Amino acid sequence: MSLAVLLRTAWNALRRNVSRSLLTMLGIIIGVCAVIASMAIGAGAQAAVMKQIESLGANLIVITPGSITSGGVQLGSGSRTTLKLDDVTAISQNVLEVSGAAPLSQTNSQVIAGGANWSTSIAGTTPPWLSVQNWTMAQGGFFTDEDVRRVAKVAVLGSTVASNLFPAGGAIGSTVIIKSVPFRVLGVLASKGQTGFGRDQDDQVVVPITTHQERLTGQSWVNAIMISASSPDTVAGVIDATERLLRLVHHLTPIQGDDFTIRNIANVQQVRMATASTQALLLAAVAIVSLIVGGIGIMNIMLVSVTERTREIGLRMAVGGRGRDILLQFLIEALTMASAGGLIGVGLGIGISFLVSMLGNWPTVISGFSIFLGFVSAAFTGVVFGYYPARRAAALDPIDALRYE
């Protein structure tokens, strides 16, 4: 029997009982749908993380103050005030293979410009920040080391802030007021857009660290130090050297632990990736279970179908159908059902991935491979679970089958 005839026979058999066929396919549909969605979510998270690493700079190393333990209670990182501006200078002067080091302090405040106001994050740093964090200027310029030394009241706006405060443009040279202090706008940063996880990186104002400390927060320490290693290969060496240097500068004895934490940006992202892959793994488990349940459903219905059509099988044998013709007929029928379910599942999976990325604000990437995998696993399920009923059909005795009532 030719494949075309087998496919048509199978299609006709399934069409005879549309609702039953659809219900049987349900497990496969859910399974394939989960395969597509899980891979889309996993791949989307990975792509988002990659994008974030890229925009932050792959060689970025972040130093944060260590957490303090007060009476056995850990107060969390950042609660300590151990990082100073001097540490930044020490690192950039002493650690080899550092292409840039910049302090970072942050506070939140309202920014006023004329009649407009905007609540945003105010970052205090030094000029190397621009290269360490991979920023470029859209208009104007960044403040200089001289501005930092003079505690100048100058600011650089993120593009979101600029467009909200100065919708008509003309930000450069204007004055914005932050916590009652007037700042002259030097420039606007080029837009980086959202991170993969939806945070707007352009929603900030950058001022000299000295001005930040003396005029806005009054704190003498910095929240973090950002270092850029000269190449990805030197990241480990820089981390090691920085740690030894900071221990020295902070006068720590060998029995004391570090009062700071050094993290590679890749490490930070690995945690997020792990979260995403856990979610994807969970969905993959759902997919496998659904495919198995769907497969059992197909097997069940195929067994019913073989029983219902015993006389037909007997007749097909009487007119020259061999065992393997019958086997193939029922196998193709199961395969057709599973594949149809697979197709529906692929469509549904793509739809759900779109919904997740639209409503859940979670990036998704649908790959051709996931569609292929979803479809193939459906077809595979059909063959595996269709084999036993088909085998039973093929093993029927023609006389018994013809006589079956």
Next chain:
Amino acid sequence: MADAAPLIEVRDLTKVYGEGPAAVEALRGVSLSVNSGEFVAIMGPSGSGKSTFMHLLGCLDRPTSGSYRLAGQEVSILSRDQLAMVRGRQIGFVFQSFNLLSRTSALENVELPMLYAGIGREERDRRARSILEQVGLGSRLQHRPNELSGGQQQRVAIARSLANGAPLLMADEPTGNLDSASSEEIMTLFRHLNRDNGITVVVVTHATDIAAWSDRIVTFRDGLIIDDRAAQDVLAAPVHEFTDHGHLREEVSS
């Protein structure tokens, strides 16, 4: 046809169902020759072994012992798949309950055996049309079984049995589900196929008026052939022993 080897040649055929003390001997050593072009009726009460014999002749089953040569080929030793091939090419079946595929057109029903014989699409279509015209259903090609009368359905089944050009046609109570007018139609068709197309016909029946259409009547009882004569002789002098006991009596008297 007498000079050629017989189409069917059966020697000492036995069939035992089950094993040990529960074993049932359905056939206890049957020998029979049927030449090409004969029209034979097989009669006998239920349990006489005629159905078992029919299954063996139709290559649907294998004998316990004995030899069966079909068109010169020993078929009693063939495998399941080989028997299927023999059925597909040498034997056409007609059943009491028609056994047509439901929701499938007459044309496609007739094409079914050709699918298994590996015949191409155009040739299938051409042959099926021509055979259906031959059995008088040229205007019913696309009709489904539920749109056809019993007699028409049986004619589709006969067309199907002729699809692969089999030299042997086996009919198991072909008129059992039909009224007398349709029965006559079907038997006329068998007669025509036998006389004009040279097809060997074997009909299993318990009805004497159906057997009367044949040339030769073989009567079974208790797993043995007890009578094998020309039809006109049997009709003139029935097997009394048999009609005394069997349910054939009503048929004879009616």
